[in-house]
Structures are given as structure tokens and as C-alpha cells.
Amino acid sequence: xxxxxxxxxxxxxxxxxxxxxxxxxxxxxxxxxxxxxxxxxxxxxxxxxxxxxxxxxxxxxxxxxxxxxxxxxxxxxxxxxxxxxxxxxxxxxxxxxxxxxxxxxxxxxxxxxxxxxxxxxxxxxxxxxxxxxxxxxxxxxxxxxxxxxxxxxxxxxxxxxxxxxxxxxxxxxxxxxxxxxxxxxxxxxxxxxxxxxxxxxxxxxxxxxxxxxxxxxxxxxxxxxxxxxxxxxxxxxxxxxxxxxxxxxxxxxxxxxxxxxxxxxxxxxxxxxxxxxxxxxxxxxxxxxxxxxxxxxx
Amino acid sequence: xxxxxxxxxxxxxxxxxxxxxxxxxxxxxxxxxxxxxxxxxxxxxxxxxxxxxxxxxxxxxxxxxxxxxxxxxxxxxxxxxxxxxxxxxxxxxxxxxxxxxxxxxxxxxxxxxxxxxxxxxxxxxxxxxxxxxxxxxxxxxxxxxxxxxxxxxxxxxxxxxxxxxxxxxxxxxxxxxxxxxxxxxxxxxxxxxxxxxxxxxxxxxxxxxxxxxxxxxxxxxxxxxxxxxxxxxxxxxxxxxxxxxxxxxxxxxxxxxxxxxxxxxxxxxxxxxxxxxxxxxxxxxxxxxxxxxxxxxxxxxxxxxxxxxxxxxxxxxxxxxxx
Numbered sequence: 052x053x054x055x056x057x058x059x060x061x062x063x064x065x066x067x068x069x070x071x072x073x074x075x076x077x078x079x080x081x082x083x084x085x086x087x088x089x090x091x092x093x094x095x096x097x098x099x100x101x102x103x104x105x106x107x108x109x110x111x112x113x114x115x116x117x118x119x120x121x122x123x124x125x126x127x128x129x130x131x132x133x134x135x136x137x138x139x140x141x142x143x144x145x146x147x148x149x150x151x152x153x154x155x156x157x158x159x160x161x162x163x164x165x166x167x168x169x170x171x172x173x174x175x176x177x178x179x180x181x182x183x184x185x186x187x188x189x190x191x192x193x194x195x196x197x198x199x200x201x202x203x204x205x206x207x208x209x210x211x212x213x214x215x216x217x218x219x220x221x222x223x224x225x226x227x228x229x230x231x232x233x234x235x236x237x238x239x240x241x242x243x244x245x246x247x248x249x250x251x252x253x254x255x256x257x258x259x260x261x262x263x264x265x266x267x268x269x270x271x272x273x274x275x276x277x278x279x280x281x282x283x284x285x286x287x288x289x290x291x292x293x294x295x296x297x298x299x300x301x302x303x304x305x306x307x308x309x310x311x312x313x314x315x316x317x318x319x320x321x322x323x324x325x326x327x328x329x330x331x332x333x334x335x336x337x338x339x340x341x342x343x344x345x346x347x348x349x
Numbered sequence: 350x351x352x353x354x355x356x357x358x359x360x361x362x363x364x365x366x367x368x369x370x371x372x373x374x375x376x377x378x379x380x381x382x383x384x385x386x387x388x389x390x391x392x393x394x395x396x397x398x399x400x401x402x403x404x405x406x407x408x409x410x411x412x413x414x415x416x417x418x419x420x421x422x423x424x425x426x427x428x429x430x431x432x433x434x435x436x437x438x439x440x441x442x443x444x445x446x447x448x449x450x451x452x453x454x455x456x457x458x459x460x461x462x463x464x465x466x467x468x469x470x471x472x473x474x475x476x477x478x479x480x481x482x483x484x485x486x487x488x489x490x491x492x493x494x495x496x497x498x499x500x501x502x503x504x505x506x507x508x509x510x511x512x513x514x515x516x517x518x519x520x521x522x523x524x525x526x527x528x529x530x531x532x533x534x535x536x537x538x539x540x541x542x543x544x545x546x547x548x549x550x551x552x553x554x555x556x557x558x559x560x561x562x563x564x565x566x567x568x569x570x571x572x573x574x575x576x577x578x579x580x581x582x583x584x585x586x587x588x589x590x591x592x593x594x595x596x597x598x599x600x601x602x603x604x605x606x607x608x609x610x611x612x613x614x615x616x617x618x619x620x621x622x623x624x625x626x627x628x629x630x631x632x633x634x635x636x637x638x639x640x641x642x643x644x645x646x647x648x649x650x651x652x653x654x655x656x657x658x659x660x661x662x663x664x665x666x667x668x669x670x671x672x
Contacts, residue, residue, distance in 0.1 A: 097561070100564065100565040101564070101565075102561055102564040102565065120567075121564070121567045121568065121569045122567035123567075124567065125565060125566055125567025125568075126567070128565070129565065130561075130562065130565035132559070132561050132562050132565065134558070134559030134560070134561055134562050137420075137557050137558040137559030137562060137563075138420060138557055138559075139557045139558060139612070140607070140612065141607040141608070141611050141612025142554070142557060142611065142612050142613065143611065146554070146611070146612075146613055147558070150554055150555050150557075150558055150566055151566070152551075153551050153552065153554070153555045153566045153567055153568065154566055154567030156551060158548045158549065159548065160551075202558075206566070212565070
């Protein structure tokens with residue numbers, strides 16, 4: 052299902068966290084949300100999985116998520132978050148995956164054949180079967196994330212929201228998890244810190260900086276040296292390897308304190324430099340090609 | 350339970366007990382031959398055993414849901430201040446209620462009011478802008494508990510030695526004063542709240558995944574927390590009012606069930622109720638047989654018997670190593 056975020060403003064304790072954020076993910080798209088710490092990525096996700104009510108603007112997953120009940124919204128959107136499975140001591144892996152069926156039942160609902168099928172399918176798909184009866188706490192990091200992904204798939208969602216799901220995983224586990232996510236075919240909005248992984252997983256990237264969308268679009272178009280410098284504060288270039296993999300190549304020297312380098316000093320539009328001013332909305336911030344951020348991610 | 354009824358200061362053969370209970374419950378069978386025996390079994394022992402079962406069930410269920418909604422394995426009616434509220438209410442009546450011979454009833458009502466007051470305070474202080482964060486709830490409960498405990502201690506200083514003995518006995522809990530007319534209310538509250546809380550089982554399971562994940566699983570976390578806290582306070586207040594403050598059952602029984610059959614609330618709550626009931630019936634049985642004809646307060650035995658077994662189970666369980 053298509054995800055649309057339309058002119059979203061979010062304020063926490065009177066501090067504006069997100070300003071005028073627009074983004075769109077078409078059915079089946081994997082959209083990556085990248086940006087430095089504190090740029091508002093997780094906050095944006097919370098608005099999408101209906102945990103945080105926006106001050107203004109709309110999140111649509113088919114319908115406005117705040118016009119849906121919590122349960123109805125959770126039947127469309129599933130999330131794998133950083134709370135890492137919470138405190139599930141005493142629940143087996145299968146029971147944790149079965150939590151994904153919660154939004155499909157009211158107070159009197161009992162597990163039926165459809166629930167068992169959804170749980171089994173999610174377990175199979177994520178390769179969780181070998182440890183389905185174990186305690187969550189006894190699993191490795193990679194196994195845990197696969198269990199949580201299985202829980203999300205058991206919800207039978209039409210949108211997946213992922214917050215830093217590759218954190219603390221070894222490199223092989225990361226790739227396996229990304230492949231699993233890609234194979235689901237479900238529309239996905241994923242926050243990723245690692246830009247190489249983001250480039251590997253995502254069709255499109257949205258760059259968030261100080262609560263506003265700086266640029267959005269195809270990976271190579273978005274991760275320009277100027278964006279990497281101005282938003283992420285690193286000297287780097289992006290290149291496509293002959294085998295098709297997109298890599299970010301980081302420079303040997305750190306940036307000078309004033310954030311300038313010799314090259315590409317003004318490649319990103321004016322909007323970026325003063326992104327912390329309240330007027331730097333996504334609609335008006337041109338990216339490297341002069342397209343609006345909203346238009347870049349169709 | 351029949352066996353528990355048969356044992357006491359006067360031992361009654363199990364067969365006779367069965368006959369007497371059957372006669373009263375179904376109205377069939379021969380009338381009891383010995384009126385004194387009938388009196389002991391039906392008017393004293395039976396309500397007492399039934400009350401012990403209800404109180405054990407209530408405390409265990411309350412502890413189980415509290416541990417989940419405040420995400421803290423140490424939570425129970427004592428930690429959240431409910432028990433101290435009830436104690437203050439009861440102690441006030443025992444000490445200042447004058448020479449009321451019927452202090453039992455007055456103390457119960459006051460204890461219930463005290464538990465509700467503590468619950469309301471924790472509820473009000475544990476939230477900020479409509480959001481109830483688990484840690485804030487626990488700390489509010491602990492603080493409220495200390496305030497009530499301080500007030501209780503002060504009141505105790507004003508008590509006569511005789512009143513003080515009653516107070517101490519009450520604070521350690523007993524079902525010796527069980528009467529038939531208390532039972533309907535307690536039964537209805539314990540059964541109804543346990544049933545209601547069990548209906549929330551799936552959502553309570555989701556809450557184990559963390560607040561944010563539970564929200565993404567379609568649970569209105571704040572509302573769930575509020576509803577469960579109110580039900581737990583009602584349940585706790587009701588059983589403490591008729592039994593005094595019995596510790597350890599609410600803390601231990603739910604963990605015992607989790608460690609043996611798992612944490613799924615749809616099984617955890619009914620089984621905690623069952624195990625809590627059995628445990629308190631046994632403890633009550635011991636309390637009146639260990640030191641015949643004297644009686645020991647329940648609170649002493651619940652911990653003395655339960656703690657070693659619980660510790661053994663903790664050491665045996667491997668799942669706890671990594672958390």
C-alpha cells in the first residue's frame with residue numbers, strides 16, 4: 052500500500068521536531084530515511100506507525116492513520132523498532148511472532164486457522180523455524196531481528212516500518228536481513244544509519260536534517276558530496292561499482308571545523324545551509340537536480 | 350480444600366467434612382449428626398478456606414498484571430503502595446475506632462478505602478500529560494507507600510499494647526476472621542476482575558514487547574495501563590480489606606508460573622489465580638496447625654515457605670542468565 056506523508060509538523064514539549072515533511076513511497080517501494088542523529092528520523096517513523104500525533108499534516112497509509120483505530124492502523128502498518136523485543140522473558144520465539152496477530156483480534160477473539168497460517172508463514176519466510184521454541188533472550192542479534200521481522204510479517208502488513216534494524220549485527224547477518232526485507236515485497240520505510248546499507252536496500256532515499264527533508268530521490272542522485280558534507284559532516288563521494296553495488300567512499304581526512312572542503316562548496320541549494328531556520332521547507336528546497344524533494348520520490 | 354477444612358484445632362474426618370459441605374451446598378444428604386462439628390466445619394473452617402483461596406488468587410493475579418503494566422519484575426501490590434494504603438486505613442480504625450468490638454467490619458471498609466486512595470494517588474502522580482511511564486508509576490507507588498507507612502507508624506505510636514497486637518496481626522495478614530457474609534462480594538470481585546484481565550491477555554502480551562512496539566501492534570498503551578491499574582487496585586483493595594496485608598504471594602506466584610509454563614497472559618492469569626489460591630489455602634492450613642492451638646499470621650509463612658522454593662527455581666532457570 053502507498054504511504055504518503057503530507058506537510059507533517061511534529062512538536063514535542065513545544066520544541067518543533069519535524070517541519071513541513073513530505074514523502075511518498077509507492078506500493079512495493081523501499082524508501083530509506085537517512086540523516087544524522089537527532090535529525091528526526093525516529094520521530095517521523097513514530098508518526099507513521101501511529102504512536103505520535105502530528106501537530107499538523109497527514110500520514111496516509113491508504114487512509115489518514117489517525118482516522119483509523121489503533122488496531123486498524125496496525126493491521127496495515129507493522130514496525131520493527133529499537134526496543135529490541137522488550138522484556139519478553141518467558142515467551143518463546145513462536146509466541147513472540149504470534150504477537151503480530153494482536154491487531155487482528157478484539158478482546159474476545161481467539162486464535163484461528165488464519166492466525167496459525169500467518170504465524171507459520173512468517174516463521175518459514177524469516178528462517179526462524181530452527182529456534183522457534185527457544186527463549187528470545189538466548190538468541191544471537193541476527194536471530195532476534197529475524198524473529199522481530201517475522202512478528203511484523205505475521206501482522207500481514209501493507210507497510211513495514213524499520214528503525215535501525217541492522218544495528219549490532221555482524222556483516223553477514225546484516226546482508227541476510229536486508230535480503231529478507233527485500234524479498235517480502237512489502238512497501239517499506241526504513242531508517243538506516245549506515246549509508247552503504249541504505250544504498251544496498253533502498254530504491255529511494257530521503258535525507259532528513261534538523262527536522263526537514265533536505266533532498267530525496269534515487270540513491271546516486273541524493274548522496275552527493277555536497278549532501279554528505281553539509282548534512283553528514285563527512286568528506287565522501289558515492290560511486291557505482293561495476294557489479295552494480297553503490298558505495299560511499301569516505302575521504303581520509305576529516306572535514307575542517309567550519310564544515311568546508313575545497314570542492315563542491317555550493318552544490319546543494321541554498322536551503323541546506325540554513326536548514327535550521329524555520330522557513331527551510333522541503334517543498335522549497337531544491338536538490339542537486341533542482342527538483343523538489345517531494346517530486347523526487349514518486 | 351476439603352482436606353484443609355478437615356484439619357485444625359479439632360480434626361474432623363474428611364468423610365464427615367464432605368458430608369457436611371455437600372449437605373449445605375446441595376441441600377441433599379443426611380443432616381450432620383453432631384451440631385458442634387457442623388458449626389466448626391460450615392461456620393468457621395469452610396468460609397476461612399474459601400476466603401484463603403480467593404485472597405491468594407486475587408493477590409497473584411494482581412501481582413501478575415502489575416508486573417507487566419509497569420514493566421518491572423519487582424512490582425506487586427506492596428511496591429505500588431496499595432497494601433500500605435490499606436494498612437493505614439485499617440490501623441486508623443483499629444486504633445481510633447474506639448472500643449468497637451466489631452472493628453473487623455470497620456477496618457475492612459477503611460482498608461479498602463485506603464487501598465483505593467493509594468491507587469488514586471499513584472495513578473495521579475504516575476502520569477505526566479496523560480502518559481503513564483512505567484518507571485514513573487513504580488517510583489510514585491514506592492513514594493506513596495512510604496508516606497502511608499510513615500503515617501501508619503505514627504498512628505501505631507498512639508495505640509495501646511492490645512491494639513498494637515491487633516495491628517501487627519493485621520499487617521501480617523490472616524483469614525481467621527472469615528465470615529460467610531463477606532464471601533459473595535469478594536468472590537464476585539475476584540472472579541470478575543480475573544476474567545476481565547484475562548480478556549486483555551493478548552494486549553498484555555504485546556505490552557511485553559515494549560511500549561512503542563505494543564503501539565505498533567495496535568495496542569492503546571496508555572488506556573490499557575489505566576484500565577489494568579484500576580482493575581488491579583480494585584482487586585487488591587478488596588482482598589486486602591478482608592485478609593490484611595499478605596506479602597510475597599503477589600510477587601512470587603506470577604513468577605513461579607512464568608518460570609514453569611511461560612509468560613502468555615492468557616495462561617498466566619488463570620494459572621496464577623489457581624496457584625495463588627492453592628498456595629494460600631496451604632499456608633493458612635499450616636498457620637493454624639504448626640503451633641496448635643495458636644495461629645501464626647499468614648505473612649510470616651508465605652515468605653518463609655515460598656522464598657526458598659522460589660530461590661531454588663531462580664537458580665535452576667537458565668533463561669534468566671542473559672537478562
